Amino acid sequence: MIRIPSLRMGKPYESLSKTTLVHHVTGDPVAEVSQITGSQIMRDLSKMGQARRELAAIPSAELLNRVKAAAKIFLEETLPCGDTPQSFDDYITNLSSTTGSPMLFCRRNAAKVAYVMGNIDEILAGLTRGMDLSVLDKGHGKQDGRTLCFFPTTDALGAILPSNSPGVHSLWVPSIALKIPLVIKPGREEPWTPFRLLMAYLKAGIPASALNFFPTDHAGAGDILRGCNRSLLFGDSTTTDPYKHDHRVEIHGPGYSKVLLGADVSANYEKYLDLLVESVAANGGRSCINASAIYTHSHGKELAEALGARLAKVKARPWDDQNVEISAFANPDVADRISGMIDNLLQTPGAEDVCVRLRGTPRVYKEGRCAWLLPSVVLCDSAQHPLANKEFLFPYVTVIECPQDEMLATIGPSLVVSAITGDPEFTQQLLDCNLVERLNIGAISTVRLSWDQPHEGNLFTHLYRQRAFAEAPV
Amino acid sequence: MSKYERNKGFNDYFSPAQWFDPAVTLETKVKNAKEQLDQHVRDTVAWHFSPDTGTPFWLEKAKTYKFNPLKDVHTFEDLHLFGTFEDEWLRGGPVDRWVPRGLKGNPVYVFETGGTTGLPKSRVVLDDYRIDYEMMSETLPDQYFPKGSNWLMLGPSGPRRLRLAIEHLAQHRGGISFCIDLDPRWVVKLIKMRQIEMANLxxxxAIDQALTILAGGHDIKCMFTTPKLLAALDEALRAGKLEDKYRSLGKKIPVGGLRSIQSAGIIGIFSGGTEFTPQFTREAYEEMLDNGEVYMTPTYGNTLMGLACSKPIGPHDGFKITYYAPQPRAATEVVDPKDYNKKVEYGATGRVLLTTLTREFFVPRFPERDEGEREMPYERYPWDGVSGVRTFSELAATTVVGVY
Structure with a gap:
């Protein structure tokens, strides 16, 4: 069994309190993860000022080189995972074994994280809108003849991470390049990616004091959010709601991403079926950028039937299958609970799970210790139906027929909207809409992101504030 | 010494020092301790069930028994005749049904547990808390708890035994106890309401009150606290809040600063609570108490029992915490949760079954809200102990732990 320590100022700390992670298929123990207490977290956070100064002393250009080197190390080298050497392939196997996420998805998501690190200058250019990063070295500078001055809002970035998708790690890794130390609370079943990333950073020459890996309980997560002046918080609305008015915490909850088909294209829905399938089901449908609703001006029933027929072909496959399309639930009770909730809400008249009918088998599929949720396409007669604005950890989408001129008043806050339309007036309305974080106009899947544009918060503006500045000889 | 007649009826004070002689083998000590326990069972049952001295509650209860407590109970094992004690019997009044006739006329305290919903459990006490803490006092090393030292009581106030007990302990050792105001019921309510920010405030x-006391020049060397409050005090000290307090009072900060428990002048800590895990103990030892420079002894107690002491803690034992009840005044057993008559094997996990045997209070076989592992007798406590005490797993989901 692998023993994963916590990292306190980069130093391994083996705790007397550990959680055991088991293989989602066999139930065999895979790893023990050292837990640390809230008071230890607070004690270490009190040293983050010094840690930030140590990191900030490295010139930005050099930091970028080290981050890029870490990307290569992450992908290619054997790194310590606690007391066990771990190759990249070992890492993928470990990650899949405890999360139930198929190896194919794990590999794909790990590549995304490495891409962000390997192209960190492009990513930071997107976050800072092309600012010369030497401004951060001095604290101020000139660009295009204008004075720029930024100061850090925190001594460390806290990140309360989920277990369901390793792709989210791409959001916090740039913090090091922005000279802000990391305080990571991994998801219970997913210590693997953050630990390996921190090990890669350490080997690439990032100061140990900037690398903190704090497996802890719910109360400990609260201490991180309380003690770090800036954090990222991933979770469902139950987890994130208490912090929604806390400006120090950037919330990454459900995305409620959507595809809209305008009046000019909705009759030709069949042309966009591939795009719709990708938006709903790519990466197992677990991401906040997967579409959870499709609004169409017309042909809602026909669209739901066609999409349902496509997604009804999705099968549960083992974690190491190369043709895998959906993730298993390491805890089968979670699948039962989600499916039960959907069935319960289907009791409200006005909705039908088309996919279940076309497939002819229930939504939950079980084999051994594992459970899968097969896709659901729910045709709703209105956006007010209780299933119309829901998001779940599997390919789930509602199809709602809605007049184009009512769509934007109905969709609600949405992380990504792909609006398939060539109508200039509708396009202008979409550009004016303040409910959408990332807007795609035209035939673009919701899961296609451009790395040079932040789509969910902006880490740079979270970690730095601009101020007016002037200097003169004394 | 209180006005209470300590030696009335039968001996109720048992010096822990009787077991400290290293020349006596553990085997002999175990045998002697069991004989002492059986004798004390007979004395206690005779007292609580005799018409002259008995406790109204038990005299009434005895009418329903198919056995005669005065004739049929000879050993500790015979207590199974009483079945298990139901804590519901302690909710509501009149509480004087719990005062033995033999002690009528003495001043009575009532102490309560819990109480966030419904009626709290009540226990009447006359002098037991003093006896318990005087016995415990014998186990405290004078090096770290010097006689005559003043104490800080950083724990709950209100209708609880603990505040008075610590005050008595301090006084018994020739010192004075300085207390804070802390209502744990309010903290539990805040947590249930998810008002975490308010709970932290x-x-x-509470910590600010403690800092005020520490800044007051009272030469405090000893402290009672709970794990959470110990951590919070450490955090405040490291953040320089005692130094801030000194500055606000216009006092000079001593050379070396006031940023640790040790530099604040504390040298001995007596602490309690089921939140005491080996990991917390290690953290306290290594990171708050300067690698054991400040002595800390965990204890396990509640309103029903006296006070169980622990074996000395430290890295030599993986920071394992093993508690031993203050036998023969109280005894703990670790039993199969499905069959309270069956003790689990040494090292195995079971529910803690508590029996209290004092002249004031008889509680046979009360299933505690805790579970743990059964431990072998130890030289200073030659009877079974319990380690790894934590909330009984079947109850854990419904239990809210506040600061206390």
Whole structure:
């Protein structure tokens, strides 16, 4: 069994309190993860000022080189995972074994994280809108003849991470390049990616004091959010709601991403079926950028039937299958609970799970210790139906027929909207809409992101504030 | 010494020092301790069930028994005749049904547990808390708890035994106890309401009171606290809040600063609570108490029992915490949760079954809200102990732990 320590100022700390992670298929123990207490977290956070100064002393250009080197190390080298050497392939196997996420998805998501690190200058250019990063070295500078001055809002970035998708790690890794130390609370079943990333950073020459890996309980997560002046918080609305008015915490909850088909294209829905399938089901449908609703001006029933027929072909496959399309639930009770909730809400008249009918088998599929949720396409007669604005950890989408001129008043806050339309007036309305974080106009899947544009918060503006500045000889 | 007649009826004070002689083998000590326990069972049952001295509650209860407590109970094992004690019997009044006739006329305290919903459990006490803490006092090393030292009581106030007990302990050792105001019921309510920010503010309020006492020049060397409050005090000290307090009072900060428990002048800590895990103990030892420079002894107690002491803790034992009840005044057994008559094997996990045997209070076989592992007798406590005490797993989901 692998023993994963916590990292306190980069130093391994083996705790007397550990959680055991088991293989989602066999139930065999895979790893023990050292837990640390809230008071230890607070004690270490009190040293983050010094840690930030140590990191900030490295010139930005050099930091970028080290981050890029870490990307290569992450992908290619054997790194310590606690007391066990771990190759990249070992890492993928470990990650899949405890999360139930198929190896194919794990590999794909790990590549995304490495891409962000390997192209960190492009990513930071997107976050800072092309600012010369030497401004951060001095604290101020000139660009295009204008004075720029930024100061850090925190001594460390806290990140309360989920277990369901390793792709989210791409959001916090740039913090090091922005000279802000990391305080990571991994998801219970997913210590693997953050630990390996921190090990890669350490080997690439990032100061140990900037690398903190704090497996802890719910109360400990609260201490991180309380003690770090800036954090990222991933979770469902139950987890994130208490912090929604806390400006120090950037919330990454459900995305409620959507595809809209305008009046000019909705009759030709069949042309966009591939795009719709990708938006709903790519990466197992677990991401906040997967579409959870499709609004169409017309042909809602026909669209739901066609999409349902496509997604009804999705099968549960083992974690190491190369043709895998959906993730298993390491805890089968979670699948039962989600499916039960959907069935319960289907009791409200006005909705039908088309996919279940076309497939002819229930939504939950079980084999051994594992459970899968097969896709659901729910045709709703209105956006007010209780299933119309829901998001779940599997390919789930509602199809709602809605007049184009009512769509934007109905969709609600949405992380990504792909609006398939060539109508200039509708396009202008979409550009004016303040409910959408990332807007795609035209035939673009919701899961296609451009790395040079932040789509969910902006880490740079979270970690730095601009101020007016002037200097003169004394 | 209180006005209470300590030696009335039968001996009720048992010096822990009787077991400290290294020349006596553990085997002999175990045998002697069991004989002492059986004798004390007979004395206690005779007292509580005799018409002259008995406790109204038990005299009434005895009418329903198919056995005669005065004739049929000879050993500790015979207590199974009483079945298990139901804590519901302690909710509501009149509480004087719990005062033995033999002690009528003495001043009575009532102490309560819990109480966030419904009626709290009540226990009447006359002098037991003094006896328990005087016995415990014998186990405290004078090096770290010097006689005559003043104490800080950083724990709950209100209708609880603990505040008075610590005050008595301090006085018994020739010192004075300085106390804070802390209502743990309010903290539990805040947590249930998910008012975490308010709960943290209340904790800060408690710590601020402690800092005021520490800044007051009272030469405090000893402290009682709970794990959470110990951590909160350490955090406040490291953040320089005692130094801030000194500055606000216009006092000079001593050379070396006031940023640790040790530099604040504390050298001995007596602490309690089921939140005491080996990991917390290690953290306290290594990171708050300067690698054991400040002595800390965990204890396990509640309103029904006296006070169980622990074997000395430290890295030599993986920071394992093993508690031993203050036998023969109280005894703990670790039993199969499905069959309270069956003790689990040594090292195995079971529910803690508590029996209290004092002249004031008889509680046979009460299933505690805790579970743990059964431990072998130890030289200073030659009877079974319990380690790894934590909330009984079947109850854990419904239990809210506040600061206390």
């Amino acid at each position: 209340y904790k800060e309020h």
